[in-house]
Amino acid sequence: MxxxxxxxxxxxxxxxxxxxxxxxxxxxxxxxxxxxxxxxxxxxxxxxxVEVSPYILVKRISTQDDSFILVDLRSELEYSKGHIVGAINIPVVGMDNQTIVGKFRELMKQNPNKEIIVYCGSASCRLGDRIGYLLSINGVNVKKLAVGWNEWKYYPKLFMGDADIDMGAFIVEGPEPGKYTGSPQTACVGESC
Incomplete structure (x- = not known):
């Protein structure tokens, strides 16, 4: 069959x-x-x-670490009302891309071998990301602080926990960067200093 x-x-x-x-x-x-x-x-x-922990930045500032330049990207007015101690101001909003790249290239030229760390208004602010991207495609590498000004000033417990640190020592007002005047032990969180 x-x-x-x-x-x-x-x-x-x-x-x-x-x-x-x-x-x-x-x-x-x-x-x-x-x-x-x-x-x-x-x-x-x-x-x-690419990101810098705010806790690490507190330690670096408090130990007078001079291997980095901190850049506040907010407006001059916002910067002068308060900024992280030691930060310089490059108010990028409204600047064309060429000018931004030029300013950061000049900053690198004046400060060879120094790390550049940028921050803006808040952790959710994408300005730092946009500027970081713009600079990196133009051969300028910067790092970004993981928090912004708002978290730094108003919500430090978010990143410092219950550490007994006077965050006021890390904040200045006015048009100048200012100098940290606290002691290195201020930032010794959970460590023997």
């Missing part, structure tokens, strides 16, 4: 096509997850390299 498969050919082809489609979709999903993992890894690796 001979088996006639002619009636089954079309359904078999359809089943094979469906199975191949499912396999293709599953493999695409695996590629998507792999791409996502790669994107996440790149983000966190770069975040670690």
């Amino acid at each position: 001979k088996l006639d498969l002619s009636n089954y050919t079309t359904p078999l082809i359809i089943i094979l096509i469906l199975m191949l489609g499912v396999i293709l979709l599953l493999s695409l999903e695996l590629v998507k997850k792999s791409d996502q993992t790669s994107i996440f890894l790149k983000y966190y690796e770069s975040k670690y390299l």
